[in-house]
Amino acid sequence: MAHSPVHSFTPSPIAPRYAILVAGGTGTRMGAGMPKQFLLLRGAPVLLHTLRRFAEPALNVAEIIVVLPADQLATWRALCEEHGAEIPHRLVAGGATRWASVKAGLGALAGHAQGLVAVHDGVRPLVSAAVVERTYAAAAQHAAAAAAVAPKDSVRTLSQHGSAALNRRRLRLMQTPQTFEIDLLRRAYAMPELPAFTDDASVVDDLCRVELVEGDYRNLKITTPEDLLIAEALFNG
Ligand SMILES: Nc1ccn([C@@H]2O[C@H](COP(=O)(O)OP(=O)(O)OP(=O)(O)O)[C@@H](O)[C@H]2O)c(=O)n1
Ligand SMILES: C[C@](O)(CO)[C@H](O)COP(=O)(O)O
Numbered sequence: 001m002a003h004s005p006v007h008s009f010t011p012s013p014i015a016p017r018y019a020i021l022v023a024g025g026t027g028t029r030m031g032a033g034m035p036k037q038f039l040l041l042r043g044a045p046v047l048l049h050t051l052r053r054f055a056e057p058a059l060n061v062a063e064i065i066v067v068l069p070a071d072q073l074a075t076w077r078a079l080c081e082e083h084g085a086e087i088p089h090r091l092v093a094g095g096a097t098r099w100a101s102v103k104a105g106l107g108a109l110a111g112h113a114q115g116l117v118a119v120h121d122g123v124r125p126l127v128s129a130a131v132v133e134r135t136y137a138a139a140a141q142h143a144a145a146a147a148a149v150a151p152k153d154s155v156r157t158l159s160q161h162g163s164a165a166l167n168r169r170r171l172r173l174m175q176t177p178q179t180f181e182i183d184l185l186r187r188a189y190a191m192p193e194l195p196a197f198t199d200d201a202s203v204v205d206d207l208c209r210v211e212l213v214e215g216d217y218r219n220l221k222i223t224t225p226e227d228l229l230i231a232e233a234l235f236n237g
Contacts, residue, residue: 007184007208009143016115017061017136018182019054020108023047023122024067024094024101029224035072036222037122038079042235045079046222049125049235054118055087056129059136062115064089066122067105099197103189109182116140117185118177119200123222126234127177134213135179144208146178146201147215174199175215184208 027036037047047066054061068076070093077091092108094101102119109117116139118132131147138145151171156163178200180188188204197203201210218234220227 007143007181007187009181009184009208011141011143012114015140015181016112017059017118018063018065018109018112018115019061019118019120019177020065020067020102020105021047021050021054021089021120021122022067022094022098022101022105023050024069024104025098025123026069027123030222030228031225035069036228037068038072038075039222039228041125041222041228041231044083046125046228046231047076047122048079048083048085050120050122050127051085051087051089053125053127053129054120054132059129059132061118063109063112065092065105065108066090067092067094067101069094097193098199099189099193099203102200102203106186106189112182115182116179117182118179119185120177121221124176124219125222126216126231126236127219128216131175131214131216131219132177135177138211138213139179139181142209142211143181143184144179144201144204144210145213146199146210147175147219148172148212149175149215149217152217172212173215174201175219175221176200178210180204 023037030036038045066089135145151168155166155168
């Protein structure tokens with residue numbers, strides 16, 4: 001039942017902005033022996049780069065929540081000290097899945113009745129201010145917005161009989177930020193978790209149409225070792 005317009009929303013270009021950076025994963029696919037959000041990219045932890053991007057004054061983000069594995073809070077505090085990071089943010093212990101970590105992050109914003117919340121993967125450190133701004137601006141208008149890019153490769157779907165070509169012009173690869181009016185996101189995350197929830201748009205889909213905005217091919221998610229090499233090459237300060 002996707003895209004039911006059941007969320008009533010008054011657009012506001014001046015709504016306060018919040019951000020939840022989810023970094024509660026363990027990085028099994030990276031296999032680095034430490035969570036990949038702490039790996040160094042151009043000399044600083046991946047997550048610190050992500051935090052710096054959201055702290056850019058032009059974005060005007062009032063509060064940043066960083067979600068981490070419960071047993072990594074002290075490590076992160078030590079890393080911030082080591083790298084002289086003085087960006088204000090609140091730390092929250094995450095859950096067993098990305099969904100649970102976002103929900104925990106939202107809990108930390110419980111005191112805010114209004115505003116827009118951007119949810120962003122802590123392991124997408126190359127996100128540009130322009131992409132972040134686009135999602136906040138679109139969410140101010142439509143209540144729900146997410147960054148996405150068109151596939152560059154041909155895409156097939158698998159079946160018992162082999163595989164079949166899909167029309168890639170009708171497909172998008174989802175990125176983050178995915179940004180929402182705060183009450184909408186709260187209502188979406190009040191529902192039970194489903195296996196189909198791979199991002200925040202999929203959690204919100206049944207309550208509200210999600211506006212897709214242009215993402216950026218450089219906004220890669222650091223998932224496996226080659227992604228870190230690509231990020232080193234793409235890094236632009
Ligand atoms: N329980 C979890 C799982 C994931 N994430 C976050 O969601 C983002 C996207 O997840 P993914 O790339 O899958 O990270 P990991 O879960 O760490 O990686 P893997 O699946 O390889 O273990 C990451 O910033 C990750 O830290 C989270 O906050 N809490
Ligand atoms: C949220 C996300 O980054 C959008 O592309 C992606 O769905 C996360 O997937 P993962 O399996 O948790 O890495």
